[in-house]
Amino acid sequence: MSEDNKALVRKIYDRIWNKGDISAVDELFDAEYNDHIIEGSPGTSPGPEGFKAVINQIRTAFPDMTIKIEDMIAEGDKVVSYWTNTGTNTSELNGMPATGKKVEMEGIDIYRIANGKVVEVWGVHDVTELLWAYMTSVMERLGVVQPPGQAT
Numbered sequence: 001m002s003e004d005n006k007a008l009v010r011k012i013y014d015r016i017w018n019k020g021d022i023s024a025v026d027e028l029f030d031a032e033y034n035d036h037i038i039e040g041s042p043g044t045s046p047g048p049e050g051f052k053a054v055i056n057q058i059r060t061a062f063p064d065m066t067i068k069i070e071d072m073i074a075e076g077d078k079v080v081s082y083w084t085n086t087g088t089n090t091s092e093l094n095g096m097p098a099t100g101k102k103v104e105m106e107g108i109d110i111y112r113i114a115n116g117k118v119v120e121v122w123g124v125h126d127v128t129e130l131l132w133a134y135m136t137s138v139m140e141r142l143g144v145v146q147p148p149g150q151a152t
Contacts, residue, residue, distance in 0.1 A: 002074035002075060002076075002079075003074070004116070005074050005077070005078075005079045005111075005113045006072050006074045006079055008028060008079075008111075008113060008116065008117075008118070009072065009079045009081055009111050009118075010069065010072075011024065011028055012024070012028055012111075012118070013067045013069055013081070013083065015028075016028070016055060017055070017059075017065065017066075017067045017085075018065075018066050018067055020055070020059045022052050022055060022056065025048050025051055025052050025055070026048065028117060028118060029048050029051065029117055029118045029119075030114065030115070030117040030118065030119045031047070031048065032047065032119065033047050033048050033051065033117075033118060033119060033120070033121075034046070034047070034119065034120045034121075035047075035050065035051050035120075035121055036120065036121060036122045036123075037109075037121060037122065037123040037125070038050055038051065038054050057093065057094075058093070060091050061089055061090070061091045061092065061093035061098070062087030062088060062089055062090070062103075063087075063088075063090060063091075064087055064088050064090075065085060065086070065087030066085070066086055066087070067083050067084070067085045068083060068084050068085075069081055069082075069083050070082045070083055070084055070106075077112055077113050077114060078110055078111065078112055078113070079110070079111045079113065080108065080109070080110050080111075081108070081109050081111070082106070082107075082108050083106065083107055083108075083109070084104060084105070084106045085104065085105045085106070085107070086102065086103070086104045086105075087102070087103065088100070088101065088102045088103075089101055089102075089103065105125060105126055106125075106126050107123055107124060107125035107126060108123060108124050108125075109121055109122070109123040110122045110123065
């Protein structure tokens with residue numbers, strides 16, 4: 001069962017995140033799915049529909065985004081994945097303007113699986129580089145710092 005659960009999580013990263021196949025959410029996630037990562041985020045619906053909205057939002061802001069699974073451990077009904085993610089910010093995200101910068105993130109997710117579908121997920125994601133890119137862009141627009149390659 002652990003290998004089946006790992007295969008399911010690999011499909012999530014490949015089909016949903018890397019290829020943007022939103023229809024895979026209905027196939028791979030339980031209708032009562034509980035996402036503890038986006039839970040309580042302003043304007044985010046619970047369950048699969050909220051997850052779909054987040055995927056659309058992120059994939060719009062980072063259309064070339066790819067996630068690489070660095071490590072995966074499975075035991076019982078849980079799968080833990082450590083991943084890295086790269087993408088170029090070409091569209092606004094949560095009201096913040098696009099920076100045009102390529103960023104890399106890393107994170108760890110814990111999936112709980114029942115009856116061949118994800119029922120819960122928890123995660124910790126490092127968004128330091130993403131936040132730094134936004135802050136740098138904002139400071140450039142405010143004139144606090146000069147863009148790279150321009151005279152000071």
